[in-house]
Amino acid sequence: MLLLLMYSIVWSIPRAEGQFEEENKEYMGLYIGSLNSYHHQVSGEVFAVDDSTILLKDFVYDGNGKDTFFWAGSSNRPGSKGFIVPDNNGKTNVLDKYYNEEFTLKLPSNKRIQELKWFSVFDISSQSNFGDVYIPSDFDPPGYQSLSKLEAGYSVKSDQVLVMDSKTIKIPAFTYDGTGGEVFFFAGEGPQPSSRGFIVPDELGYLAPLGVYDNKDVILQLPGTQTVFLIDWLALYDKANEKYIAYIIIPQDLNVPPSLVDVMEHRTGLPNCVMLHKNLMVAWESFPPQLTIQLSGFIQDDEYMAFGISGRQGENAMIGGDVALVYMDEFLGHVEDYNLTAKSVCLGERDKRGACSDEVLGGINNHQLHSASKENGVTALTYRTTFSNLGDPGDHEIPETGETSVIWAIGRISERAHRVKEPSFHHSYTKMHTTIDFGRKEPYSTCFPFTSDRKEVTAPWVIPAIFDPNRRTFNASLGPAGGRRGYSGRTGLPANSLAWYIEGYMIPELYLRRGLTYTFKIEGGNNPQSAEFYHPFIITDEPVGGYSRLTVEQKENVRVLAGLEFSWRGLPTKKTAGRLCQWSHRRDRDKRRDDEFNTFESFRNSLEFQCDEGDPGVLQVSPNLTWPDTVYYHSYTTPYMGYKINIVDNFRERPSFASAQGILPTLLLVLLATVIHL
Known part of the structure; x- marks a missing residue:
C-alpha cells in the first residue's frame, strides 16, 4: 500500500509540473497543429488567431523551392485546387528562407479558417507539398x-x-x-x-x-x-x-483571440517602485542626503516624462510644483530641474512665468543624470538628487520620513531653438492626490510590466477652412487644444493647453485676398500679468508663434506682418489684445477624454463659451503683393496656438479642402458663433 502511494505521488509530480508549464505558456491562439514536414526542412506550429488570421510559430523553411507559397484549400488534400495566402508582409511573392520565425498570415478577403481543410507550404510549378497541417472539421475559431x-x-x-x-x-x-x-x-x-x-x-x-x-x-x-x-x-x-x-x-477556457500587444518587462535595479500610470513608473533608493530616482515609461521618441513635488502638500497641485523633466534627444539623455508657476510654457528669461527651468529662474539644476537607455520600447532615465534644496529657494525640500505629495506628467517635447528643448502641454498627468515615502526602510513595489497600446486609429478632426469671398470680419477667441485629434493631430506640432478659435472652431485654415482689408476682433485676454490668458494676436511668416519669447537673433529671421508696431529701435510698442472670451470644458467634463469625440462639432458642443467684461481688440489686416502666399496667425506670447492663412489673388477657384458633409456643419458653427458674439 505504501509503495502504491509513493508511486502515485511520484507519478503526479511531472503531471503537476506539466500543468503548471501549460498555465504559464504564452497564449498564441487556438492550436491547430504542427506542420507535417515532407521537404525543404519545413516545420513549425500553427495557431488560429481569429477566423481569418493564422499564426506560425518557430516556422522553418530553407527557401530552396522554385515557385513556393503559403497555400490553403478545402479539397481533401493539398493540390492544385487551392489559393495563395499572402506572406507575413502581405505579399504574394515566392517564399524566402525562414528560420524559427513567428508571424501572422491574413487570409484573402472572404476566406475563413473554418472553411478550410488544410494549410500548406506548396510549390505550384512542381505541384509538390513541402509541409502541411489539417484543420479539424469541427474547428471553432477564436472570437469575441x-x-x-x-x-x-x-x-x-x-x-x-x-x-x-x-x-x-x-x-x-x-x-x-x-x-x-x-x-x-x-x-x-x-x-x-x-x-x-x-x-x-x-x-x-x-x-x-x-x-x-x-x-x-x-x-x-x-x-x-x-x-x-x-x-x-x-x-x-x-x-x-x-x-x-x-x-x-470570467469563465475558464474562453475561446478568444490572443492579444497582439507587446508585454515589456522592465527591471529598474532599485528597491522601491510605484506604478503612476499604465505607461509610467517611478523607482527610487534613498541614502540621505542623497536620493536616486528612475523614471521609466512606454513613451514616444519625442515625448518627455516629468515627476516631482506637488505645489501644495496634501493636495494634487501642478502650480508651484518642483519637478524633474527627463527626455531623450536621440541617444543622449537629459534631466532638467523645472518650476511650475503657471499653466503655460515658459514665457522667457525676462518674464520668467510658466513651466521654466531653474536655470532660467536664476537657480541651479539640482539633478545629476546617472544613466539613460531606450530598450525594448521602454525609455528609462536615472538621476541623483538630494532631500534638501541646496540653498535654491525654487526647489522643495523632500522629507526624509513620511509621505510626500507628488505630481507627474507625460507630454511632447518641443524645440525652442536648435537642440534646445522644452516641454509642451502634457497629454497624461496626475489625476489624484498621490504620495510617496521616499525614506521608507522596507522595499516596496506596485509596478508591473508595460504593455503596448491597442492599434487604434485616432484620426484628426476634420475642420474645413474658411473660404468666403464675402467675409471681411473674423472673431478670434480661445479654446482647448483638443488632445491628439485637435491641434497636434491637425498640425503635426506639439500643442499648448489653448488654441485660437476663429468663428467658433479650432485653428481653421483662412483664405484672404490681396488688396482687401479684413478686421479681426481679438478676444484672447488683455491682462499682461496673466501668464495663461494674455494672447495678443499677430500674423507672421513662420509656423510656431510666441514671438515675445524669441532671442534677438531668432526675431531677425521672422517677418511680422500684422499685430505689432515697432519703435525706431525695433522694440514692439503696440500689441493687439482684447477681452478674454473662451470656450472651456464644463465642470463635469474630463479634458483628458477629448479624443473620444468623433467630430469637432460634437467636441465643441460639449464646451461652454464665456466672455469677460470689456471690448475686443481690433486688428485691421490688408494683405498686399509683398505678402507670401502662406502666412500664419499666432499668439504673441505663446507658441503652438495658431495655424495657416492662405493669401490668394482671387476667389475664382475653390480649393478641394472639404466635402459638402464637412462644410455644412462648419457653416452652422460659424452662424452659431456669430450669434453668440452678437
Whole structure:
C-alpha cells in the first residue's frame, strides 16, 4: 500500500509540473497543429488567431523551392485546387528562407479558417507539398465572447460585457454615477471579488478612482502579464471599504483571440517602485542626503516624462510644483530641474512665468543624470538628487520620513531653438492626490510590466477652412487644444493647453485676398500679468508663434506682418489684445477624454463659451503683393496656438479642402458663433 502511494505521488509530480508549464505558456491562439514536414526542412506550429488570421510559430523553411507559397484549400488534400495566402508582409511573392520565425498570415478577403481543410507550404510549378497541417472539421475559431451585464441597481449598468482577446475586455454602454468612493476596475481570482485582486487601469491607462460614466463604451486592457485565463472575475470595487459594487464572472477556457500587444518587462535595479500610470513608473533608493530616482515609461521618441513635488502638500497641485523633466534627444539623455508657476510654457528669461527651468529662474539644476537607455520600447532615465534644496529657494525640500505629495506628467517635447528643448502641454498627468515615502526602510513595489497600446486609429478632426469671398470680419477667441485629434493631430506640432478659435472652431485654415482689408476682433485676454490668458494676436511668416519669447537673433529671421508696431529701435510698442472670451470644458467634463469625440462639432458642443467684461481688440489686416502666399496667425506670447492663412489673388477657384458633409456643419458653427458674439 505504501509503495502504491509513493508511486502515485511520484507519478503526479511531472503531471503537476506539466500543468503548471501549460498555465504559464504564452497564449498564441487556438492550436491547430504542427506542420507535417515532407521537404525543404519545413516545420513549425500553427495557431488560429481569429477566423481569418493564422499564426506560425518557430516556422522553418530553407527557401530552396522554385515557385513556393503559403497555400490553403478545402479539397481533401493539398493540390492544385487551392489559393495563395499572402506572406507575413502581405505579399504574394515566392517564399524566402525562414528560420524559427513567428508571424501572422491574413487570409484573402472572404476566406475563413473554418472553411478550410488544410494549410500548406506548396510549390505550384512542381505541384509538390513541402509541409502541411489539417484543420479539424469541427474547428471553432477564436472570437469575441459575450458575458453577462455589469449592473447594480441604478448606479451601475451596461450591455453584455465582451472579451475581445486574452487581455482586452469591453464594457459597452457603461454607466456609473461616480458616487461609490474609491472605486476602481478590479480583477482577481476566487469565487467573488476580494481585496486580494488588482487594479485594472481605466480606458485611458490611469490607476485612479473612477469618475462619472454615461452610456460609454469602455475598453480595458489587463495590466502586465495578466490575461483573462488568470482571473475569475472583473468588478467595480471600493478599495477603501473593501467591498464590490458590481461584478461579472470570467469563465475558464474562453475561446478568444490572443492579444497582439507587446508585454515589456522592465527591471529598474532599485528597491522601491510605484506604478503612476499604465505607461509610467517611478523607482527610487534613498541614502540621505542623497536620493536616486528612475523614471521609466512606454513613451514616444519625442515625448518627455516629468515627476516631482506637488505645489501644495496634501493636495494634487501642478502650480508651484518642483519637478524633474527627463527626455531623450536621440541617444543622449537629459534631466532638467523645472518650476511650475503657471499653466503655460515658459514665457522667457525676462518674464520668467510658466513651466521654466531653474536655470532660467536664476537657480541651479539640482539633478545629476546617472544613466539613460531606450530598450525594448521602454525609455528609462536615472538621476541623483538630494532631500534638501541646496540653498535654491525654487526647489522643495523632500522629507526624509513620511509621505510626500507628488505630481507627474507625460507630454511632447518641443524645440525652442536648435537642440534646445522644452516641454509642451502634457497629454497624461496626475489625476489624484498621490504620495510617496521616499525614506521608507522596507522595499516596496506596485509596478508591473508595460504593455503596448491597442492599434487604434485616432484620426484628426476634420475642420474645413474658411473660404468666403464675402467675409471681411473674423472673431478670434480661445479654446482647448483638443488632445491628439485637435491641434497636434491637425498640425503635426506639439500643442499648448489653448488654441485660437476663429468663428467658433479650432485653428481653421483662412483664405484672404490681396488688396482687401479684413478686421479681426481679438478676444484672447488683455491682462499682461496673466501668464495663461494674455494672447495678443499677430500674423507672421513662420509656423510656431510666441514671438515675445524669441532671442534677438531668432526675431531677425521672422517677418511680422500684422499685430505689432515697432519703435525706431525695433522694440514692439503696440500689441493687439482684447477681452478674454473662451470656450472651456464644463465642470463635469474630463479634458483628458477629448479624443473620444468623433467630430469637432460634437467636441465643441460639449464646451461652454464665456466672455469677460470689456471690448475686443481690433486688428485691421490688408494683405498686399509683398505678402507670401502662406502666412500664419499666432499668439504673441505663446507658441503652438495658431495655424495657416492662405493669401490668394482671387476667389475664382475653390480649393478641394472639404466635402459638402464637412462644410455644412462648419457653416452652422460659424452662424452659431456669430450669434453668440452678437
